[in-house]
Amino acid sequence: MAERDLKGYWKKNLKYLGILLSIWFVVSYGFGILLAPALNEIRIAGFKLGFWFAQQGSIYTFVILIFVYVYLMNKLDNEFNVQED
């Protein structure tokens, strides 16, 4: 098997984790908790925005984040030739 750049793979993986987990943090702890009182001034239909993020928006974001991660990692596996079979 050809020499593989495992360090490069791991570094890029950590970079993806950093970005995705930052979004995870900002949406739930940021929009849903710390900034909720401020966001509650904004309304979408019957929802105050901070309340919506805490009880709906954060959950949708979590689902999207995992699927983005799966997509990025599958691509990364192939790029660095560490995919299974």
Add this chain to the structure above:
Amino acid sequence: MDVQTWTYILVGVTFAIYIGIAIWSRAASTSDFYVAGSHVSPLTNGMATAADWMSAASFLSMAGLISFTGYDGSVYLMGWTGGYVLLALLLAPYLRKFGKFTIPDFIGDRYYSNFARTIAVICALIVSFTYVAGQMRGVGLVFSKFLEVNIDIGVLIGMGIVFFYAVLGGMKGITYTQVAQYCVLIFAFMVPAFFISFQLTGNPIPQLGFGSTLADGSGTYLLDKLDQLHTELGFAAYTSGTKSMQDVFFITAALMIGTAGLPHVIVRFFTVPKVKDARISVGYALIFIAILYTTAPAIAVFAKYNLMETVSEEEYTEMPAWFGTWEETGLLAWVDKNDDGIITYAPGEAIEGLPDIQRNTGGEIIRGPFGEVQVNNTITETSNELYVDRDIMVLANPEIANLPAWVAGLVAAGGLAAALSTAAGLLLVISTAVSHDLIKKQIKTDISDKAELLWARISAAGAIVVAGYFGINPPGFVAEVVAIAFGLAAASFFPAIILGIFYKKMNKQGAIAGMIAGLLFTLAYVIFFKIAFPEFNSPEYWWFGISPEGIGTLGMILNLLVAFAVGMIFPEPPEDVQEMVESIRYPN
């Protein structure tokens, strides 16, 4: 047909399905028993994980809990879903690559120490037992409310069913029954939600309905109306809540990290064939979970609105039939403090403790001047006259909204599915911890696969008996401690696993010291406020305003600090361990 007949039919049919699946999927080896031979497809595993995860509490109590706490209830919604992001990104793929059977396996191998393995076993047992007792109680509750069966007999029937498919099929049997149970529970949860959303707002999708205007033509948004009802009666507005911001923050974090550290959830990702499958499987699991978790806050709003509109400042004698039915079960109680025959609903407890119904020597219920069920409890000083159990919000929802009888039967079958699926997953963790991590890895290392399988079955059976015992004789503190299971998982497992994967140089001394420090600190804080001195359990005495529910987050931080500090004193882990850590980072 009435509700009870429907319930018997639906519960009977679903139980027959579970037993059928158990016979079809018997386990032939320890690999079958522990991880279903690692042959489960990612979609199937996602569905099974969702059923595994969503317990009697998620199904029966969560919507009610949110109903009575409003915005504060968000901690459960975000906490119990956000952990899956951590699972997908930080744990599942690496643990799948590691490729053994249990969490103590990973901790023991990664930290090259049977002592570390034993601590992990102890943590797994504490977390799983506190959790499983609540599930057995949930099974008993559903039986007693819907089928008028004695609660203890209900627990015994539940034990019998779980015994059958967990002992026979192990993880293999559990996985496929959980898929069936997920279908039952999600159908049972969604059907009433669609009906009620449509009735109240004209929009059948609950997630949109609770942000819509009321269907009564007033043009008022449902949430605005609910906030208005709350403030008029002296409650905090529904959409703003009463907990302090730092407490909400810490509880959410403890629940998220705890979710990612719960052994019965993590072990599900050992059952798929590949690393790639483990990643996508967490995604599927969260979709299946999100369907229920985004509906629950909508149900909470609908139920609270219906309740307030129906009872507040109305004559008791004008109440619909369901009010009387649920009074007789002790989930609802009215004490007419000012003798005006009108129900006053206001902040504060109406009575002390759970309703204790007054009966004469013949066992008949004693009624007050308006025909209300009388209770023996001490009446409180507040003006509130109404006791509402939070479980009623899901259980009584179909009746409150006048839905057909089969819907109520469906809710009973759904509650049982949720409780049984979670109980089975937890029992498996307990049995593997004993047969694999203690017997095979420490006591009798040359044991044959067949003998180990027998031990796994024996420990599963033993665990069911112990869980059933706690279901029938619940220690007073179980309900308090279940929420704490998350804090313990967050403060013990999670940091040790994360460091094990992402920090190659972490040695056994650091990890062990960290786990012990995190576990003891969290336990001590919880025992102090919840069991030893409950009179001090209020924000003025808490450290940094963090409640016992949220203290696991601080326990986790302590775990990390201690692990790094102690780890620096001792030598690096051996070369082969560092190589192992290196190897689990790459799928191939």
